[in-house]
Amino acid sequence: MLHDQDPFNAYKQTSLNARAAAANQHEMVRMLLDGLMDELARSQGHIDAKQYEKKGNSIQRCINIVHGLDSMLDLENGGEVAQNLHQLYDYCSRQLMSTSMKNDSQMLDPVVKVISDVREGWQNLN
Template structure:
């Protein structure tokens, strides 16, 4: 929700929505991965600064992205790749919950690495 006091946030949101509306499936996945990485950075800052409500909101966004990407997998036709991505998303989900519950930023690094690796793979996929 935006207020008149935050025109930059409103601009950013409209820019993201415009990019999403014109994106193909591969671009959407890349956008989701990048959004997940951005939220992971925010989570670390929220934990470090003891901003509990903000941490919860960012964790929720990350979990929704991870669960959404997992739900998009074609487990019937995706073969080993889909199965491996499912396991990676499951790991990230569990690790993120643990990081949140324990307010432990060290548990974020493996998630960042997994999502970065997946994102790097998508950068080369067309």
């Protein structure tokens, strides 16, 4: 709820909601990838700081974003690219769960690499 947040976070969330509402599918994927990269960095920080409750919430947000990206794939018409992305997103989800169980921030490195590569490829499409 917005009243539970400080005013800056409330503004930030409102701004993000407005951008998402106006975004086309390409912009939405870009926003999700950017948000995922930000959340991965937060997850890493929470693990390193031994803030395990915050880590759990952050990792769950990462998994939710990855599932959101995966759900946007057109597996019937997207060909090999969609299938490859589906496999990468599945790998990222499994790696995120393992990272959360082991509380090892270095286990996030391959996820960061995969998502960085996907993000770079996505940006080159536009």
